Amino acid sequence: MMKSKYIMLLWVCLCFSSSQHLLANESDLVLKNQQGELFELSNIVGKKPVYLKFWATWCKPCIEQMPHFQHAYKQYGDTIDTIAINIDLNDDPRAVAAVKKQFNLTMPIMSDHTAKVAQHYQFIGTPFHVLLDKTGKVIFQGHEADKALDNTLRLLSHDGVVAKAHLLDEGNKQAATALVIPEYGLKAVLYTATWCDWYLADTRPKMATNCAAAQKQINILTNQGIDIEARVSQLWTDQAAVDEYIEKFKVIHPVYIDHGNDLFIDNEINKVPALLIYKDGKITNRITDFSSPVNLQNTP
CATH class of the missing domain: 3.40.30.10 (Glutaredoxin)
Incomplete structure (x- = not known):
């Protein structure tokens, strides 16, 4: 379904x-x-x-x-x-x-x-x-x-011209929720897609496995008290898709759609999943391989 x-x-x-x-x-x-x-x-x-x-x-x-x-x-x-x-x-x-x-x-x-x-x-x-x-x-x-x-x-x-345009619906434009990075302390942001764990299963199985592993590890980090949120690609995604993703992976941290794709562009995300680690307001690490556990407890 x-x-x-x-x-x-x-x-x-x-x-x-x-x-x-x-x-x-x-x-x-x-x-x-x-x-x-x-x-x-x-x-x-x-x-x-x-x-x-x-x-x-x-x-x-x-x-x-x-x-x-x-x-x-x-x-x-x-x-x-x-x-x-x-x-x-x-x-x-x-x-x-x-x-x-x-x-x-x-x-x-x-x-x-x-x-x-x-x-x-x-x-x-x-x-x-x-x-x-x-x-x-x-x-x-x-x-x-x-x-x-x-x-x-x-x-x-x-x-070279057409009298009547054939355009997609323009009635549902949404604004993205602002990303707030604290001036002090640790913050992690997971960039992913609601579909990458299953849609890529046939064509890119390693990527699909990595997507599922990322969310499972992020759940563990959230339970450890790390300040984490996820931004999902706007591709083929609406709020219903986000809700199903949250239920599927038992997500307990905030998940927002990157409407307009601004954050993906600003952070040069061309591969999902990607975990960006901020320390005192600055990016200190970028993790894209989730084949082994991620440990942020001793982040310098």
Whole structure:
């Protein structure tokens, strides 16, 4: 029951905000190509239509959609600038290269290494399609490779504009709870995801095991009196998902969704789980391996 609910979140957008006037002309919207070179998105936006597809190698629907994506690029690549954007969360270049080879992908493949491009387009989960017209306005957002996407691509390829935008619901935008780090003393913050222990079980079993181990160890630390809270990724997550996660792992510390992904970006979290240790207001340690017990009792 719980897993089927989460899988629906891969395709249905919850707690998502969007804007018809969202433009990508900020100079800090930078991607990294497979050679490690930086690419400014402003180089192509506002010149002709743009197709951005956000994906991950461990995302099953993303992989299922790759033949459609490659076909769309072959059909419209001359008239629509297209980029495959790996979200760079629990991923690595070798896995990306393997997917490229498996599906003979020929479009530019880049990584959102700062997560700021995904944040700008208010991305909530992979696969995520974003289409911009030739003026730079977002005119399509969606998760499925369906008729609506195909129709918009066809229209953009002709005139570069679309009369009616196809955007996701903008009525549920939520603000993140502020993270308070004490000026003195010890504080620990676990960055994780409500789905990583089961959704990654098939594609990344070691990561899934690490996610479960992290939460179990954090429960132990909480019982030892350590000041701990968890911030979970906003990807495919709502409060109901958090409540189920808390019940599943018998969590006794606070758990908050990082709406807007600000904390993940500020702390450069590109792998979950990650435990950040603060001492007297400063980060003193970053733990990502939970295969052995974490001991914070004697933190200097």
